[in-house]
Amino acid sequence: MKPSTPLRLGLFASLLLVCSVLSGCANLGATRVPPPGLFQDQSFNQPDKPIDTAQLFAVDDAMRRYLHDELGSSKKTADKRQALFDALYRRDQLKLEYDAVITRTAAETFAARSGNCLSLAIMTAALARELNFAVQFQQIDVGEVWSRSGNLYFSSNHVNLVLDRKRIDAGNAGLGYTLNADHPLVVDFIPIPDTARSRAQPLTQATVVAMYLNNRAAELLAAGHVDDAYWAARQAVVAAPDFLNAYNTLGVIYQRHGDHAAAERALRHALGGAPDNTVYLSNLAQTLDHAQRPQEAELLRARLRLLEPYPPFYFYHQGQQAMARGDYQRARTLFQRELDRVPNYHELHYWLAVANYQLHDVRAAERHLQAAIDNSTSRDTHDLYAAKRNRLREAAPKQQ
Numbered sequence: 001m002k003p004s005t006p007l008r009l010g011l012f013a014s015l016l017l018v019c020s021v022l023s024g025c026a027n028l029g030a031t032r033v034p035p036p037g038l039f040q041d042q043s044f045n046q047p048d049k050p051i052d053t054a055q056l057f058a059v060d061d062a063m064r065r066y067l068h069d070e071l072g073s074s075k076k077t078a079d080k081r082q083a084l085f086d087a088l089y090r091r092d093q094l095k096l097e098y099d100a101v102i103t104r105t106a107a108e109t110f111a112a113r114s115g116n117c118l119s120l121a122i123m124t125a126a127l128a129r130e131l132n133f134a135v136q137f138q139q140i141d142v143g144e145v146w147s148r149s150g151n152l153y154f155s156s157n158h159v160n161l162v163l164d165r166k167r168i169d170a171g172n173a174g175l176g177y178t179l180n181a182d183h184p185l186v187v188d189f190i191p192i193p194d195t196a197r198s199r200a201q202p203l204t205q206a207t208v209v210a211m212y213l214n215n216r217a218a219e220l221l222a223a224g225h226v227d228d229a230y231w232a233a234r235q236a237v238v239a240a241p242d243f244l245n246a247y248n249t250l251g252v253i254y255q256r257h258g259d260h261a262a263a264e265r266a267l268r269h270a271l272g273g274a275p276d277n278t279v280y281l282s283n284l285a286q287t288l289d290h291a292q293r294p295q296e297a298e299l300l301r302a303r304l305r306l307l308e309p310y311p312p313f314y315f316y317h318q319g320q321q322a323m324a325r326g327d328y329q330r331a332r333t334l335f336q337r338e339l340d341r342v343p344n345y346h347e348l349h350y351w352l353a354v355a356n357y358q359l360h361d362v363r364a365a366e367r368h369l370q371a372a373i374d375n376s377t378s379r380d381t382h383d384l385y386a387a388k389r390n391r392l393r394e395a396a397p398k399q400q
Contacts (some may be wrong), residue, residue, distance in 0.1 A: 032244075039237075043257065043259060046231070047231040051216060053213065055105055056212060057129070059106065059130045063106070063127060071084060071087070081128070081131070081164075082185070084127060084128060084163070094113060099112070099377070100116045100147075102116075102119075103116055103118055103119050104123075106122050106123040106125070109122065109123040114379075116215075116377075117158060117160075117188075120189045133163050135161055136164070136203075137202070137205070137208050138162060139159060152218075160186060163187060204240070207242070211236075211243070211245075213232050213239060214232075214233065214243070217229045217236060217250075221252065221256065229249075244273045247267065248266070248267065250266045251283055254266060260291040271284065288300070315335070316338040316351070319338065323351075328355045328359050335352045335355060336352065346373075349375065350372045353369040353372065353388075366389060366393065373386050373389065
C-alpha cells in the first residue's frame with residue numbers, strides 16, 4: 001500500500017463509525033438543516049436492497065421465544081431487567097460475541113449472536129422494550145479509536161444504553177424515556193472507565209438510527225458498493241440532520257464517485273458544525289486536491305498540522321516503509337509507537353509479530369500474534385491470526 005504522509009494526502013479518506021461516534025459530532029443541542037443541493041440522486045443507481053429502518057428495532061419470533069422461555073420462567077429472578085442484563089454477559093446464556101464486520105439490526109444480531117457494540121446495543125434495546133423497560137442510548141467519550149480497511153480509515157467511539165424498571169412513553173424532549181436515576185443498569189459491551197460514563201450524553205432514537213445508517217454506508221463503501229453506500233448515507237442525513245458524521249460519510253462517497261463539488265458541499269456543512277474536526281478537514285483537503293485547487297487544500301493542511309501533527313496511522317506507515325527497506329529494528333520501534341496511541345489494535349500486534357520474527361525474536365512474535373488473536377474484531381481475522389500463530393509454532397525453533 002502506498003504510505004500516507006503526516007497530512008493524509010492522496011488516497012486515504014476517513015470515515016466515522018459508531019460503536020461509534022466521534023465525541024462532539026452528534027451536535028445534540030443544535031438544529032441543522034441539510035444545505036440546498038446536498039443530495040445528488042440522479043448520479044447514483046437505486047440500491048439493490050433498500051435499508052428498511054422500520055425493521056431496525058423489530059423483535060422477531062425467535063427473540064420472543066427466548067424472552068418467554070429464558071426470562072419468563074418463574075424460576076428466574078423476579079427482576080426481569082436484571083435477568084436480561086445477566087443474559088447479555090453470561091457465556092451460558094446468549095453467548096454473544098463481538099464482531100465489527102457489519103452493523104446489524106436487532107433481529108440479525110440476535111440470530112448471529114454477534115455484532116459490533118452498536119448492533120448489540122440495538123438488540124438489547126429491542127429486547128428490553130419488549131419487556132416494557134425504559135431504554136436510553138448514550139454517547140460515551142472514550143477517545144478516538146482508529147482502524148483501517150484498505151485505504152479507508154475508521155474512527156470509532158462508543159455508545160451504550162441504560163435500562164430502567166419502568167417505561168414511561170411520555171419521555172422528555174424526545175430524548176427517550178424518563179429514567180429512574182437511582183437504580184439504572186448500564187449496558188456496555190466493551191470496558192469503559194467510570195470517568196467516561198460520568199460524561200455520558202443522551203442520544204435520541206433518531207440519532208441512533210442515523211448512526212446505524214452511517215455505519216452501513218461506511219461498510220458498503222469499504223466493500224466497493226458506492227451506489228448503495230450513497231443511499232444509506234442519504235438516509236442517515238434525513239433521519240437526523242444534526243448528526244454531522246453522516247455529512248462526512250456522504251462527502252467521502254461523493255469524493256470516491258468523482259463528484260467533487262458535491263463532496264465539498266457536504267464536508268463544508270459538516271465543518272460548519274465542528275470547525276476543528278481533523279477528519280472533516282482532512283477529507284475536505286483531499287477533495288480540493290482532486291478538484292485541482294492545491295492552494296486552498298494547503299491552507300487546510302496548515303491548520304491540520306497545528307491540530308494534529310501526527311495523523312492516525314502515521315507511525316504505522318513509517319513502519320511499513322522501514323519493513324520494505326529491511327530495517328526491522330526501526331519498523332518494530334515505529335509499530336510500537338503507533339500501538340502506544342491505539343492500544344490493542346490487532347493489526348499493529350500482527351506487524352509487531354512480523355518485525356520480531358525477522359529479528360529472530362520468536363517469543364515476542366508469538367506473544368504479539370496471540371495479542372492480535374485476543375484483540376481481533378471478527379471471526380475471520382481471529383482465525384487468520386490463529387493459523388499464522390500455529391504455523392509459527394510448527395516452523396520456528398524454540399528460543400531459550
